[in-house]
Amino acid sequence: MENIYKSELGKREVLGQYRTILASWPVENHQYEVETSLGPTFVIESGSKDTPPLILLHGSVSNSYTWYGDVVSLSKTYNVYAIDIIGEAGLSAASRPSYKSGAYALWLNETLHALRLSTCSIVAMSLGGWMALSFATTYPDKVDKLVLLCPGGLAHEKASFLWKAIFFSLLGKWGQLQTLKLVGGNMSSSSLSELGEGLTFASLTFKYFKPRTAKMPLISDQSLYQLTMPILMLFGDSDQLIPASKSINRLKQFAQQARIELLPDTGHLIVNQADRILKFLNLQGS
Numbered sequence: 001m002e003n004i005y006k007s008e009l010g011k012r013e014v015l016g017q018y019r020t021i022l023a024s025w026p027v028e029n030h031q032y033e034v035e036t037s038l039g040p041t042f043v044i045e046s047g048s049k050d051t052p053p054l055i056l057l058h059g060s061v062s063n064s065y066t067w068y069g070d071v072v073s074l075s076k077t078y079n080v081y082a083i084d085i086i087g088e089a090g091l092s093a094a095s096r097p098s099y100k101s102g103a104y105a106l107w108l109n110e111t112l113h114a115l116r117l118s119t120c121s122i123v124a125m126s127l128g129g130w131m132a133l134s135f136a137t138t139y140p141d142k143v144d145k146l147v148l149l150c151p152g153g154l155a156h157e158k159a160s161f162l163w164k165a166i167f168f169s170l171l172g173k174w175g176q177l178q179t180l181k182l183v184g185g186n187m188s189s190s191s192l193s194e195l196g197e198g199l200t201f202a203s204l205t206f207k208y209f210k211p212r213t214a215k216m217p218l219i220s221d222q223s224l225y226q227l228t229m230p231i232l233m234l235f236g237d238s239d240q241l242i243p244a245s246k247s248i249n250r251l252k253q254f255a256q257q258a259r260i261e262l263l264p265d266t267g268h269l270i271v272n273q274a275d276r277i278l279k280f281l282n283l284q285g286s
Contacts, residue, residue, distance in 0.1 A: 003210075004087060004094050010208025014089055017201055021065050027072045034114035038107045039093025042084040043115070047075035052144070053120040054078035054281075055112075057128030059150075061211050063090030065201060066125060066271065073274035074123075077282070081115060085128060089209045099217050104131045105138040112142065121145040123277055125270065126241070127152060130216045137223035147277050148233040149270045152216035155246035224254035231258035232280040234273065236266030 005011035022031060022044070029046040044064055047054075054074060058066035064082035067074075074080050084090025086107060097103035108131060112120060121144045124132035129151020136143040233251055235244035244262060251258050259280065263270065 002087065002094050002096050004089075004096070006208050006210060014205055014208050015091065017204060018063055018065065018090065021068070021201065025071070026068060027075050033091075034111060036086075036093075036107050036110040036114065038086055038095040038097065038103060038110075041086060041093065041107070041111050041114075042091035043111075044071075044082040045080065046071055046082075047077075047079040049079055051077055051079045053115075053117050054080050055108075055120050055122045055124075056080060056082040057085060057108075057122065057124035057132055058082075058088070058090075059126030059128055061089060061205055061209055062202075063088060069272040070274040070277070073278060077278065078121075081117075081120075083111060085131065087212070088127075089205050096212065099130075099214060102134075102138075105134045108132075108135045109139055109142070118142070119144050121147070121281060123147040123149070124151065125149040126268065127212075127216065129153065130219075133219050133227075136229065137219060137226040140226040140228060143229050145281055146227070146229055146231045147280065148231065149273065150235055150239055150242055150244075150268050151233065151247070152242060153219040154250045155243045156218065157215050157242055158240065221254065224250075227251075227255040228257075230280075231255055232277070233258055233260045234263055234270055234276065235260075236263050236268060236270055238266060239268045241268045 005014070025031075025044065025046075027046045029044050031042070031044050033040040033042055035041075042064075056064065056067050056071075056074075058064055063084050067080075067082050071080060071082065084092040086092045087094060087096035112118075119142050122132045122136070124147070126149070129148045130153040132143075132146060132148065133151060133153045136146055231251070233248070235242075235248060237244060248260050248262065251260065261276070
């Protein structure tokens, strides 16, 4: 296992705050671990077993708190599994195999097997979007519908983002705010402050967590041809991490059935999209 925190104290602070958040999860839920070959994977399950399964995958330097504002609506009509990605700031294993190893598609497949799911729909953001694409192109028959929020894997990340984030991480609270502005795009300081507890927790995570430094590799052309399922992709027009237009054009090339929306005045942070997501999922049928 890798040391993915800057200190043991920092790890305790981040995970302690996360556990406090999990204790007040906004809908009735079950929290548990499932075993995979890459270590334990933490799951927050909500909704009824009588409804279709929906997997949620968060982005980098984050955890399933990402879905706090969406899970109530989503769990009314879906059996929702919010999964903490391995190697990230959640309660799953600290494993970080290389992107090119194929391990993440295998990990997600093992997780679904442990959850006794033969097929599912997936909603995934950023790094989680890259993992969802990797999984959906490796096991296309296991994905009913795919919702991608600013996913990696369709266009190369902007190199400047990581270096700016590393620089700002050295500059205390002001630097943490600048990093969050990078993620939020055109969001003002006042808009960011409205995120309240989410902003505080994100700042804490940025302070103590070590982000991945490797770039997400592009999903190959040959693999993208496997994307025959219904797809919704959302991008912010001010995304500072992943080029929106290049990603959109590439997905259009290989998945002409995809519905794509470019959100105005929006950066890489795309949250509270339950209405859009449900409209798409429900239009496609269950």
